Amino acid sequence: MNRADRKLVSTLVLEPGTGKAIELLKGQILRVEQVEGGQCVDFNCFNLHDYKESMHTGRTRTLHGLYPTEGHFMWSAPPRERAMMYILEDTVRCNDVMFPRCSANLYESVYGLPVHTNCHDIQAEAQREYGLTPDDVHDSFNLFMQTGVRPDGSLFIERHHSVPGDHVDLLALMDVLAVPNVCGADIMRTSNFAIKPVRLSVFEATEADWAMVPALKTWATQRTPADFRNSRIKATRELRRDPGYSPEFTNVPIVYEGHAITLDDEEFALLTKHARRDLYGDDDALALRDIVFTWWEQTFLGRD
Numbered sequence: 001m002n003r004a005d006r007k008l009v010s011t012l013v014l015e016p017g018t019g020k021a022i023e024l025l026k027g028q029i030l031r032v033e034q035v036e037g038g039q040c041v042d043f044n045c046f047n048l049h050d051y052k053e054s055m056h057t058g059r060t061r062t063l064h065g066l067y068p069t070e071g072h073f074m075w076s077a078p079p080r081e082r083a084m085m086y087i088l089e090d091t092v093r094c095n096d097v098m099f100p101r102c103s104a105n106l107y108e109s110v111y112g113l114p115v116h117t118n119c120h121d122i123q124a125e126a127q128r129e130y131g132l133t134p135d136d137v138h139d140s141f142n143l144f145m146q147t148g149v150r151p152d153g154s155l156f157i158e159r160h161h162s163v164p165g166d167h168v169d170l171l172a173l174m175d176v177l178a179v180p181n182v183c184g185a186d187i188m189r190t191s192n193f194a195i196k197p198v199r200l201s202v203f204e205a206t207e208a209d210w211a212m213v214p215a216l217k218t219w220a221t222q223r224t225p226a227d228f229r230n231s232r233i234k235a236t237r238e239l240r241r242d243p244g245y246s247p248e249f250t251n252v253p254i255v256y257e258g259h260a261i262t263l264d265d266e267e268f269a270l271l272t273k274h275a276r277r278d279l280y281g282d283d284d285a286l287a288l289r290d291i292v293f294t295w296w297e298q299t300f301l302g303r304d
Ligand SMILES: [Zn+2]
Pocket: 042, 101, 102, 118, 119, 120, 183, 184, 185
């Protein structure tokens, strides 16, 4: 794809063992690029104006599957649940949102190496430039990481085959602090048993780039701190009970109300034909709900 008309804002080489917090304004693109090939990159992303909104691998995983790639969004955690970045281009298509960042404890407890480069400490050190603490590092989006799931549900890491020039282009849909780091794992398959530099480049997105982003709805349930009953960020570590607390759970107390539905003969025949009697027995109401839900999933979510 021709990207020649994109304006380059900055570029740097991320050396092995390091990470870098980069202010990325809405409409800027971060390119994470292989220099030697075969290098995994862990990635964190925060709303630049409110660090409490950060990328959520769980929501991203639910919406886009285990291997987010070109054409997918990176979502923030509930209750924000906004698209923070969009994956414009991905030449390798092996990113992961299952594995957590590697950590100092992993290398000590599993490999007997108490002092070792690791993604958590690298992320924390890079984020410290913006006043964040090691507790603020979130589950990483693992770029260029080839992973899979065995039939028994256990996870595995495979070698991957990126080559110099392979890249992932991430478009900022809001002002973010983007924090990539060179994964510190040189004793696993993650980066083919070596840690190597990667190149970071920031570009201004063009109209052609924006045209690739699918339109997004906005929802009333994408809440901001203005909607929170408590929006004050705690500044102490100890937890203390709020004596004035009184719970206000949504729709509580829950009340079930029955509504009679009349089916004509044709509708009743359809219900009889499709009802999961193995699951619901003679309970027509539950069977009907199951049929409606299945139809809704197929129609609106495209699921079989
Ligand atoms: Zn790592």
